[in-house]
Amino acid sequence: MQLVLQIIANGLLIGGLYALLAVGLTLIFGVLRVVNFAHAEFMMLGMYGAYWLWALYGLDPYLSVFLVTPVIFLLGVAVDRLIVRRSIGKPDVTVVFATLGLSIFLQNAALTLWRADIRSVSTFATGSVFVVGGVRLSVAMTVSFAVALLFALALWIFLTRTMYGKGIQAVAQNRRAAALMGIDVKRAYMITYSVAVAAAGAMGVLVAPIFTIFPRVGQTQIVTIFVIVVLGGLGSVPGAVIAALLVGIIRSGAGFLFGTAWGELAYFAVFLLVLIVRPQGLFGRRGAEVYGG
Amino acid sequence: MKIVDSTPISPAAARITAAAVLVLLLLLPLFIRNIYWIDLGVTVLIWASLATAWNISGGFAGGLSLGHAAFFGVGAYTSTLLFLRLGITPWIGIFVGAVLAGLLGALLGVITFRLKGPFFVLATLAFGIVIHIINVNWRGLTRGAAGLLLPFRGGPQNMLFLNLWAYWYLALGLLVLTVGISAAIERSRLGYYLVALREDEDAARSLGVRVVRSKVVAAATSAALAACVGSVYAAFIQYIDPDSTTQFELSVQIALVAIVGGMGTTFGPVLGAAIVIPLGEILRARVGGGAALVVYGLLLMVIVLAAPNGAIAGVRLLVLRFRRLIQSRGATDA
Amino acid sequence: MLDVQNVTVDFVGLRAVDHASFTVEQGQIVGLIGPNGAGKTTLFNVVSGMIRPTSGSVLFEGKDLSRLGPADRNRLGIGRTFQVVKPFGGMTVLDNVVVGALTRGQSRSDARETARATLDRLRLGRFENTVARSLPLALRKRLEVARALATGPKLLLLDEIMGGLNPTEVNETLALIQELNSEGLTFLVIEHNMSAIMRIAEKVLVLNQGALLTEGPPAVITRDPQVISVYLGEPIEST
Numbered sequence: 001m002q003l004v005l006q007i008i009a010n011g012l013l014i015g016g017l018y019a020l021l022a023v024g025l026t027l028i029f030g031v032l033r034v035v036n037f038a039h040a041e042f043m044m045l046g047m048y049g050a051y052w053l054w055a056l057y058g059l060d061p062y063l064s065v066f067l068v069t070p071v072i073f074l075l076g077v078a079v080d081r082l083i084v085r086r087s088i089g090k091p092d093v094t095v096v097f098a099t100l101g102l103s104i105f106l107q108n109a110a111l112t113l114w115r116a117d118i119r120s121v122s123t124f125a126t127g128s129v130f131v132v133g134g135v136r137l138s139v140a141m142t143v144s145f146a147v148a149l150l151f152a153l154a155l156w157i158f159l160t161r162t163m164y165g166k167g168i169q170a171v172a173q174n175r176r177a178a179a180l181m182g183i184d185v186k187r188a189y190m191i192t193y194s195v196a197v198a199a200a201g202a203m204g205v206l207v208a209p210i211f212t213i214f215p216r217v218g219q220t221q222i223v224t225i226f227v228i229v230v231l232g233g234l235g236s237v238p239g240a241v242i243a244a245l246l247v248g249i250i251r252s253g254a255g256f257l258f259g260t261a262w263g264e265l266a267y268f269a270v271f272l273l274v275l276i277v278r279p280q281g282l283f284g285r286r287g288a289e290v291y292g293g
Numbered sequence: 294m295k296i297v298d299s300t301p302i303s304p305a306a307a308r309i310t311a312a313a314v315l316v317l318l319l320l321l322p323l324f325i326r327n328i329y330w331i332d333l334g335v336t337v338l339i340w341a342s343l344a345t346a347w348n349i350s351g352g353f354a355g356g357l358s359l360g361h362a363a364f365f366g367v368g369a370y371t372s373t374l375l376f377l378r379l380g381i382t383p384w385i386g387i388f389v390g391a392v393l394a395g396l397l398g399a400l401l402g403v404i405t406f407r408l409k410g411p412f413f414v415l416a417t418l419a420f421g422i423v424i425h426i427i428n429v430n431w432r433g434l435t436r437g438a439a440g441l442l443l444p445f446r447g448g449p450q451n452m453l454f455l456n457l458w459a460y461w462y463l464a465l466g467l468l469v470l471t472v473g474i475s476a477a478i479e480r481s482r483l484g485y486y487l488v489a490l491r492e493d494e495d496a497a498r499s500l501g502v503r504v505v506r507s508k509v510v511a512a513a514t515s516a517a518l519a520a521c522v523g524s525v526y527a528a529f530i531q532y533i534d535p536d537s538t539t540q541f542e543l544s545v546q547i548a549l550v551a552i553v554g555g556m557g558t559t560f561g562p563v564l565g566a567a568i569v570i571p572l573g574e575i576l577r578a579r580v581g582g583g584a585a586l587v588v589y590g591l592l593l594m595v596i597v598l599a600a601p602n603g604a605i606a607g608v609r610l611l612v613l614r615f616r617r618l619i620q621s622r623g624a625t626d627a
Numbered sequence: 628m629l630d631v632q633n634v635t636v637d638f639v640g641l642r643a644v645d646h647a648s649f650t651v652e653q654g655q656i657v658g659l660i661g662p663n664g665a666g667k668t669t670l671f672n673v674v675s676g677m678i679r680p681t682s683g684s685v686l687f688e689g690k691d692l693s694r695l696g697p698a699d700r701n702r703l704g705i706g707r708t709f710q711v712v713k714p715f716g717g718m719t720v721l722d723n724v725v726v727g728a729l730t731r732g733q734s735r736s737d738a739r740e741t742a743r744a745t746l747d748r749l750r751l752g753r754f755e756n757t758v759a760r761s762l763p764l765a766l767r768k769r770l771e772v773a774r775a776l777a778t779g780p781k782l783l784l785l786d787e788i789m790g791g792l793n794p795t796e797v798n799e800t801l802a803l804i805q806e807l808n809s810e811g812l813t814f815l816v817i818e819h820n821m822s823a824i825m826r827i828a829e830k831v832l833v834l835n836q837g838a839l840l841t842e843g844p845p846a847v848i849t850r851d852p853q854v855i856s857v858y859l860g861e862p863i864e865s866t
């Protein structure tokens with residue numbers, strides 16, 4: 001029983017962090033109909049941002065997150081201008097491989113600039129745990145989770161309560177109708193992309209004290225994020241949150257149950273199965289998979 | 294909109310060019326002595342075959358696969374394991390691998406034919422990762438990350454040669470085979486069906502094109518050829534491990550080579566290999582592996598955004614310009 | 628020849644076709660009219676196998692088509708065009724049509740000949756090397772017809788191929804339909820151009836809000852008060 005609680009607690013903490021990444025990816029798909037293969041690279045950049053601000057200026061990630069996130073937002077604006085916007089409405093090969101090319105580019109630019117060395121950030125919270133009802137929780141993980149929650153809340157308010165957010169939702173529903181209603185579709189694309197990658201960057205900063213930092217760290221995470229957004233239904237924000245928590249729990253449980261390697265396999269097999277029999281995802285609405293419609 | 298006529302480069306001209314290039318490649322050993330260049334040449338040929346194999350389902354049929362390393366790996370491991378465990382020569386193993394990969398490709402085709410755009414891409418990606426995870430973790434069969442070393446036993450009858458040029462001819466033979474099959478498909482009934490399905494699936498079906506059958510045949514052929522390339526690669530490098538055979542990055546590079554060269558055309562993927570592989574090698578040697586991949590990433594973005602028909606479209610344009618130039622000269626002379 | 632029995636199609640929150648039944652006899656030209664959104668195209672999609680009806684069945688030459696997909700239905704002899712044209716954009720006009728001829732088992736050279744003959748018939752011959760994507764809309768509509776014809780159908784479903792044509796072009800199209808009909812081809816034609824359809828159809832089906840309102844010869848249909856009320860404001864002439 002204690003073990004089950006422990007698994008669930010760990011899973012929820014890690015799943016909450018994944019959610020910040022997954023919500024952005026699913027939002028980009030829902031609004032722009034683009035699968036952002038470079039999504040996790042913005043997390044990687046966030047991690048390096050946290051690392052350098054900490055290593056050079058001793059800035060704590062829980063503070064630097066408020067510096068790094070806006071910078072990544074601006075990077076998102078540039079990427080949207082230069083790459084993403086130009087791929088919209090083009091053939092599949094352009095839509096898929098433009099962001100894949102960006103991912104290769106960013107990953108290896110980081111490798112060239114900062115070498116393959118594995119780095120880590122330590123904060124006041126590093127290594128300490130606290131115990132609640134017999135369940136041991138990492139302080140770093142819990143604090144990061146709490147800040148991630150804050151960002152998620154801000155994102156939710158932005159989407160549902162602001163004019164920009166409502167415009168974005170209208171575009172996600174139906175581009176053409178939104179354009180007819182006078183919504184600036186291109187601006188909605190730009191804001192969606194930038195906000196989503198900024199959230200990925202924020203997540204990167206928040207996990208910097210927890211995960212090790214290296215140029216290919218995004219690569220190790222992107223597929224997990226794909227699994228999450230597909231399970232949740234590409235384009236569905238609530239689906240992504242639920243699936244992120246679920247995947248967090250499954251991953252923390254799978255290690256105990258069958259050892260990581262075969263757990264990993266089971267989990268990709270499920271992913272493949274869902275794509276094939278229920279491409280709209282476990283919670284997604286039908287029709288989402290009718291891509292391009 | 295302007296009415297655009299397609300002025301095809303005449304098949305005869307294309308055939309003559311291809312034959313000339315082939316003769317040149319056959320005679321190349323007379324001119325090159327440097328082992329480094331031979332090695333690079335064999336690598337280019339291998340990549341040209343691999344991208345050509347990918348192009349049959351990815352280019353003609355439009356099924357952008359990010360899991361083709363799986364088939365390459367099945368080929369490499371099948372022929373190698375049969376040789377190591379049962380002493381069966383890779384000359385036979387290569388066919389066993391092709392059949393296995395073909396069946397796997399057909400299976401993947403059957404379960405994914407309905408998926409469109411990114412959903413298809415993600416399914417092939419997941420499939421590739423499943424195969425990679427199996428490869429890394431089924432140590433009893435594949436020895437996992439330790440990899441398999443091909444001992445130098447026997448020589449030519451086991452597809453193992455002392456002379457590097459033998460691999461050159463082996464790889465060239467394979468390329469002639471893959472390009473030949475690709476060209477035959479392009480011109481065949483199946484080729485028309487695949488392109489029709491890629492351009493508009495509903496319209497193709499309404500004209501009597503059977504979707505599953507066409508896509509599955511393409512997927513199986515593509516997978517089987519990729520596996521053949523894997524077997525030849527294993528015989529050439531004589532050491533295989535999961536990172537060099539079934540890794541996701543490899544799947545990406547296969548697609549990249551075909552796209553840069555020009556997907557959906559017979560010679561595009563070959564041209565892609567001739568551009569991308571030497572470029573990568575030179576950059577790797579001069580400025581390092583990371584920088585080489587930075588350039589790959591840039592190249593991929595620029596090509597798909599600015600020239601989605603790839604380098605071959607540029608070549609075609611040049612040829613047509615040149616022809617027009619000659620024609621106008623001829624006209625003024627007369 | 629074609630027997631549509633009690634077909635209903637439900638989309639999410641909407642009944643697009645509501646228990647429609649009708650027949651088309653061998654050699655007929657039948658018109659299918661109805662206001663926008665009446666369910667005409669959806670009915671075509673059911674007959675051609677693009678979508679499965681919620682209930683009801685379709686028989687072709689006495690054979691139940693329920694289990695057959697669009698490709699197999701086409702191979703039995705049902706050809707169709709799409710209201711929203713679907714050319715194979717990157718292919719040449721000729722190759723578009725060749726695809727249709729190839730599925731009939733013709734060799735590639737025979738298929739090219741069939742395709743050329745078909746293109747000439749639709750006066751698209753001089754566009755054979757044109758990239759289909761770059762054709763003007765009116766010609767792309769004709770390409771739809773050419774491609775379907777090349778499959779050698781027994782029954783051809785035409786979905787609004789005359790929209791946007793000038794009177795001369797309409798006349799040419801009508802003449803072609805009649806000529807093909809005299810060669811034995813059966814037609815089911817969706818058309819908003821009333822006067823055109825009334826001139827060639829032997830029987831007209833009127834669909835309204837998914838249900839078959841009435842059917843009969845053009846002369847009767849144009850005077851039917853029900854039909855007139857459905858089309859209130861749209862003049863119906865039958866010259």
Ligand SMILES: Nc1ncnc2c1ncn2[C@@H]1O[C@H](COP(=O)(O)OP(=O)(O)OP(=O)(O)O)[C@@H](O)[C@H]1O
Pocket residue numbers: 638639641643661662663664665666667668669670710
């Ligand atoms: N795939 C679909 N999903 C949901 N609703 C659909 C779908 N296809 C058609 N509809 C709806 O079904 C109704 C009938 O559409 P249909 O296209 O059959 O009409 P139509 O008679 O061909 O109209 P028009 O004359 O404008 O072509 C419309 O309300 C349409 O919006």
Ligand SMILES: [Mg+2]
Pocket residue numbers: 667668669710
């Ligand atoms: Mg319609």
